[in-house]
Amino acid sequence: MAIRGAMGLPVVGMVGGGQLSRMTHQASISLGLSLKVLADATHDSAALVANGVTVGDHTSLDDLRAFAQGCEVVTFDHEHVPGGLLEAMEAEGLAIAPGSAALRHAQDKIVMRERLAAMGVPVPPFCPVATVRDVEGFAQHVGWPLVLKSATGGYDGKGVWVVRDATEAAEVVGFGVRLVAEQLVSLRRELAAVVARSPYGQGAAWPVVETVQSDGICVEVVAPAPGLSEELALEAQELALRLADELGVVGVLAVELFEVVSPEGVPGLLVNELAMRPHNSAHWTIEGARTSQFEQHLRAVLDWPMGETAMTAPVVVMANLLGRDDDGDLDRRLHMLFGRDPGLKVHLYGKTVRPGRKIGHVTALGDDLEVVRRRARTGADYLRDGLWPEDRRG
C-alpha cells in the first residue's frame, strides 16, 4: 500500500516509543521522513521528540490496525507485540517488517533455539522445561548450576536465572512462565554481530563488537572486538547474514554471541540471543559508522539499498548511561563533561531517571583502544554520579 508523506516519500511507523524509536526518528529526518510512533504514553522517549505520535496499546489489534493503516510499512522498537496480532495484521494486508514468521525467533527463545539447532547453528545445550523434574533431568547432562530463561518477554537480564540446585529451580518453575534450560557456558567474552537485510535480499554487516555486561545489562560495546581473529570475525558476520537470510529478517538483526574456547584451546562461537530491531550493541554506529543502524533499519524496511558500514575511526567505544537516583544535576554534569572531553558524543533519551535504567549512552572515537575506552567509561560514570576517576576511592 503506498502511503506517502512529505516529498512523496513513504510513511514508516514504529510500534513502541522507547529510545530505539527515538533514535530511529532522529535518523528518519535526514531521509526526508518523519517516523510515526505508536507509543504507550506521551512521555515516552520517542514521543517527546517526534511529530507523528499515536498513543495506543501494542497488544490491541484495533490500535495496531488503525496505526498501520496510516503507514506504508510498520516496524518495531521491541518484541512485545503478540505473534497472533502480527499474523492478523499480515492477513489483512498490512505491511510489517520484519514479518511475523521471522519475528517469532526473536520473541520466543524455545522457537529460536530449536530452529537454530535444526539449522546446525552452534547454540548452548538447551532443553525446554516445564517441571522441576525436567530441570533435574537436564542437569544430569550439563550439571549444576544451569541457566533458566523465560521463553518470552525477558530483556536486560530480566527473565534469566542461574540456579544452583533443584530447590532454586523449583522457585523459578513456580513463576509459571514457559521456560528453557541452558547449560551455564564457560565463555571468554560476549560478542555481537549486527547486520541488516532488505526484502530484496541485500545484506550488510557492521564490524563484530565486544559487548561487556554487568548484572545482565550491557554496559559497554567496543568496536571492533579487540583481538578478534579475522577468521572468527568473518565467521560471526557470515553466521548473522545467514540467519537473517534463512529466517527472512527484514531490518536490523543483532546476533548476541558467546566466544568460547574448546578444551583444545580453539576459539569458537555460540549464539546466545537474537534481536530483530536496532540494538544496544550497535548504538556506536551513529557516529562510528558511515551508516548508523537506525538509518540502515529504515532503508531495509523500505527495501532501499543498504548504506556503507565502514567505520569512521579505528576504535569506537560506547558506554551505556545507567540511571542512579535523580538528583536533578544532569545539566551541570553535562556541562562539566563537555568541558573535560570536547570530542565525546552524548545521547540522552529523555527518560525519567531511575536506578539501573538505561537513560542514555556516550560514544568515544579514536585510535588508541585504552584511551577511547577510558574516555567513554569516564563520560558515562561521571554523568551517572558526578565523580571523575581521580575522585573515586580505590
Added chain:
Amino acid sequence: MAIRGAMGLPVVGMVGGGQLSRMTHQASISLGLSLKVLADATHDSAALVANGVTVGDHTSLDDLRAFAQGCEVVTFDHEHVPGGLLEAMEAEGLAIAPGSAALRHAQDKIVMRERLAAMGVPVPPFCPVATVRDVEGFAQHVGWPLVLKSATGGYDGKGVWVVRDATEAAEVVGFGVRLVAEQLVSLRRELAAVVARSPYGQGAAWPVVETVQSDGICVEVVAPAPGLSEELALEAQELALRLADELGVVGVLAVELFEVVSPEGVPGLLVNELAMRPHNSAHWTIEGARTSQFEQHLRAVLDWPMGETAMTAPVVVMANLLGRDDDGDLDRRLHMLFGRDPGLKVHLYGKTVRPGRKIGHVTALGDDLEVVRRRARTGADYLRDGLWPEDRRG
C-alpha cells in the same frame, strides 16, 4: 529563567520552521532536548518532524513573547524578526541568543559594513545609497558595473543586483528599499569561515571551506577549501573568531568571504556577508566533523562548552539539492542513488519541491578531492532530474 524539560534539561526554542530548525531539532535529540519551534505553518520543514511546534507570527511581539516564555533561551533559524521586537523581548527579560545587539549586524548590511569598516576588517568598498545620484557618485570611485544590495531581507541571491549603468540603477532604486552600493569585486573564489561562540566567550572554528555559487545560490561546499594556504586559512578563522567576539555573537557565526588577489599577486580576504545561525556552508559538518554546527549552536546558546571541530575524513563535499518540477519520482531516485553510491549521505527537508528551491543536500566523504566532489555532484544532480553523468549530453 530556568525552564526545564525532560531529564531536568533546558528547553530551547527556535524561531522559524525551515531546514535549519529541522536539522537543529535533529541534533537536539541526542542532547536529551526536544527543540521547540515557532513555525509559520504546520507544513514547515521543522514542523513536520518536531514535537513542540507552535504556529505563530515571528513579527508579532505577542506570539514571540508567548513562545519565549516556555523556553529557557530562544534562538533563530533566520534573520527576519524585527530588531525592535528583539529589543522588546530582552527588555522583558526573555533570553535570546544571539542578542539583538549582535544580530543587527546580520540583519542590516549597512550596519554590518560600517561596523566592520570601523573595526578595520577588510570589506569591499561600499556606500549606502538612496538616490540614483548617490549611485552615480559611488560609481565615479569604483566604476560600472557595481553591486546594489538591499540592506535587509535578502538571501540566496535575492536582494542583490549587478547594475551596469544609471538606468539599471534607477530601476533598483525604484524598488524603494534601503540600499547599499558595493564595488563589483574581482574575486578568485568564495570561502566561508564558520565558528561558534558561547556567552562564556569560548570560540570554536571549523576548517575554512570553499563555497561555489550559481545564480547567487550556494550549490557546493568543499571542506577544507582546496589549496588554501595555512596562513590564509588561519587568518580567516581568526577573523571569524574576532568578529564573533567583538560583535558579541552567541551561537554559530558564518562569515562569507571573498578570496581576492592584489595587483601584486598576493591573496587576501574580504568579508562579504555574516549570518548568525547555522548556515548552508556548514551542513557538511553533520557527518564531516566530530561536532555538527547544529549541535554546536545548541551548546553555544546553552553556554555549554564547545565540541570538537575536527574533520572525520580528509575531504568532505556537500552539494545542495535544488528542486525542479515535482515529478513525484524522488522515492525511486533515492532508491537508485543509494544503490549506486552506498556511502553518500542524503538530507531531505520535507519541503514542497519547487524549481530552484533548496529541498535537501547530499554529502560525500573520502580521501580524493575529485572523486568526492564528483560523488556529491552526481548525487544532487541525479536526485534533481534523474540523469546520471553518462546520460547527460555534451
